[in-house]
Amino acid sequence: MSKTVLITGGTGTIGRHLTQLLRQQGFQVSLLSRESKPVSGVTVYQWDIEKGHIDPKAIQTADHIIHLAGAGIADERWTDARKDKILTSRTQSTELLAQALAKNPHKVKSFIGSSGIGFYGSDTADRPLTETSQGGSDFLAQVVRAWERSEDLVAALGIRTVKLRTGVVLTMDGGALPKLAQPVRLGAGAPIGSGQQYISWIHIDDLCRMYLQAITDESWQGVYNAVAPNPATNESLTKAIASVLHRPLILPNIPGFVIKMMYGELAIAVTGGNYVLNKRIADETTFAYHYTDLTNALKNLLQ
Known part of the structure; x- marks a missing residue:
């Protein structure tokens, strides 16, 4: 009998x-x-986060929940309204799921929540960061901290809860890679900026x-x-993108102040960086990466 996974987002x-x-893999x-x-x-159930409504059948039929929903971090400039939406779309949706799990009969065995390496702060230079490192204090760090606290409401119900603090996801279907590759192709x-800021990446398949x-x-x-x-x-x-695409890099670095003029406060997500280590994945799990080498990951996605 196949298991059912309920996905938000x-x-x-x-x-x-x-x-x-x-x-x-045989899941419903x-x-x-x-x-x-x-x-x-797939079966589609409706929910309305602002109205606090969720189809109870979604919860009652699920064996596992994967919670990905949340407004895009880099989709728009960070106005006050946008920042509020980035926060509340994550916390309110998680709180709604926790409430539905608390009041509906269910058979949910695990809750896998999305999170982000923004927890550590938007720019932590080359300081190695593990899961036990202290959180940052800027906007994104505050969002992730609140997001993870809301996921604790599910864990408090006795449901095994996992939080994946996700780095920069490499895929040609969205995110950073198409935006970086297109100028190189042309x-x-x-x-960008000093160019020395670290990007902690992961291939979407992994x-x-x-x-x-x-x-x-x-x-x-x-x-x-x-x-x-x-x-x-x-x-x-x-440079790796340029090498895989067989294109030269002839322009000087794009100054950070130009990015700031274009994106406002959101610029920190581009000019900042984190050196994040996968310590618990490496030390405590049997997970085997398909892509540990950046050039191989880019070849798979760009060629």
Whole structure:
């Protein structure tokens, strides 16, 4: 008898890849969505976070929940309204799930919550960071701290809870990589700012396989840094993209103040960096990466 995995944010980039992987592995997949548009091969249930509504059947039929929902961090400039949405879309949705789990009969065995390496602060230079490192104090760090606190409400119900603090996800379906690769293709690529800021990356296939293992391996519990073993600097990433695409890099670095003028406060997400280590994944799990080498990951995605 196949198990059912309920995914929130399932129509996003990670959710689509994850749905495909789970179905290949024999899981039934259902989605929680604001809209009732049908999605091929999956059951779609509705929820309205602002109104506090969730279809109870979504909870009652689930064996596992993967919670990915949240407004995109880098989709828009950080106005006060946007910052509020980035925060509340994560905390309110998680609180709603915790409330639904508390008041509905269910058979949910695990809750795998998305989180982010922004927990440590947007710019921590080359200081190695593990799951036990202290959190930062800037906007993103505050968001992630509140986000993880809301996930603790699920853990308090006795449900095994995993939090994957995700790094920069490499995929051509969204996120940073298409934005970095396009100028390089056009011969206009260049490192950003000093170029020495670290990017703690992970290939989307490895991330989705991590979610799968977090469901199937009951020893997984608590916080894990969902990053590949070898962080890269912005400059080395840009050079690796150029090498894989066989394009030259002839322009000087793009000054940080230009990025600040373009993006406002959001610029810190581009000019800052983190050297995040996957210590718990490496030391405590049997997870085997397919992509630990940045060039191999880029070849897979760009060629």
